[in-house]
Amino acid sequence: MTESSADFEAEALPHLDAVYSFALRLSNSEEAAADLVQDTFLRAYRSWDQYTPGTRCKSWLFTICRNVFLRSRERDRRRDEILAESAEPDPRALSRENPVFMETRERDPEGSFFRSIVDDRVLQALDELPKEFRMAVVLSDLEDLSYEEVAQVLDVPIGTVKSRLFRGRQLLQKALVDYAVQEGYLPAPPGDEES
Amino acid sequence: MDWLRRLLGGRRARSPQEITCMEAAERLLEFLDGELEEVSHEEVEAHLDVCQKCFPRLQFEKAFREVVRGARRGRPAPSHVRDRVLEVLGEEGHSSS
Numbered sequence: 001m002t003e004s005s006a007d008f009e010a011e012a013l014p015h016l017d018a019v020y021s022f023a024l025r026l027s028n029s030e031e032a033a034a035d036l037v038q039d040t041f042l043r044a045y046r047s048w049d050q051y052t053p054g055t056r057c058k059s060w061l062f063t064i065c066r067n068v069f070l071r072s073r074e075r076d077r078r079r080d081e082i083l084a085e086s087a088e089p090d091p092r093a094l095s096r097e098n099p100v101f102m103e104t105r106e107r108d109p110e111g112s113f114f115r116s117i118v119d120d121r122v123l124q125a126l127d128e129l130p131k132e133f134r135m136a137v138v139l140s141d142l143e144d145l146s147y148e149e150v151a152q153v154l155d156v157p158i159g160t161v162k163s164r165l166f167r168g169r170q171l172l173q174k175a176l177v178d179y180a181v182q183e184g185y186l187p188a189p190p191g192d193e194e195s
Numbered sequence: 196m197d198w199l200r201r202l203l204g205g206r207r208a209r210s211p212q213e214i215t216c217m218e219a220a221e222r223l224l225e226f227l228d229g230e231l232e233e234v235s236h237e238e239v240e241a242h243l244d245v246c247q248k249c250f251p252r253l254q255f256e257k258a259f260r261e262v263v264r265g266a267r268r269g270r271p272a273p274s275h276v277r278d279r280v281l282e283v284l285g286e287e288g289h290s291s292s
Contacts, residue, residue: 005289005290008284008289016276016280017271020270020271020273020276021270024270030273034273034279037280038280038283041283042280042283042284045284091225092222095221095224096220096221098255098256101251101252101255101256104255105251105252105255110255111257114259114261114262115258115262122266141264142263142267146230147230166224172259176259
């Protein structure tokens with residue numbers, strides 16, 4: 001076994017499960033995720049001399065995975081970039097007020113209803129988020145990457161990471177609120193009881 | 196003589212470390228993500244420790260985070276995916292131990 005192969009095996013291959021989980025959340029398809037993982041590791045192996053030892057290998061693999069995914073969805077990317085560029089609000093303004101919290105605080109001030117929601121439903125709602133928001137939430141909340149690492153993977157400024165993350169979380173909260181009302185975990189808003 | 200001013204009913208001067216509810220809310224998500232610098236983190240923490248008004252929003256955001264993080268699957272890649280990766284790498288000259 002060559003030194004390069006040994007390094008790759010020790011540093012990159014242990015992240016295969018994490019890359020698969022990320023690919024699955026990106027593509028919403030086990031078959032597509034398998035292809036993505038294969039392409040990611042193939043490209044990583046061929047470019048191993050470009051990897052800087054000591055940096056976070058998982059982030060580097062996610063970057064490759066994201067690029068492979070976007071290239072396979074070129075047309076969608078153009079649409080998403082236009083969507084993202086058209087509205088990039090100030091992250092601190094997004095943090096200042098959360099309309100989902102404002103809307104539910106009379107019915108459940110501390111968001112206890114979230115605890116009644118099963119994992120599958122959370123993942124389903126996550127999979128239904130627009131792709132750019134989904135990637136930010138998955139990398140931050142499921143993969144524990146820092147803002148700086150998410151920015152590197154998505155190739156966007158940190159401010160954009162915050163905006164996408166905060167907006168993505170609000171969309172996810174809204175979806176979970178709707179589900180909680182539907183399942184009876186949270187009372188319907190006043191005036192909506194009949195619907 | 197801050198204690199004397201308070202005793203006499205005067206308004207206590209705002210300590211430089213104290214922040215308003217608005218300032219705490221603006222930094223809340225970065226605070227929960229552990230992305231604030233140390234001083235800023237401590238300011239938000241000190242505010243949240245004592246502010247009843249901010250408490251419900253803090254609990255709401257925490258409950259949401261718990262449910263999302265709880266949905267993390269330590270789901271391993273299926274064996275056929277792992278086999279395919281090793282096969283493709285083998286074709287590239289990689290030898291596994």
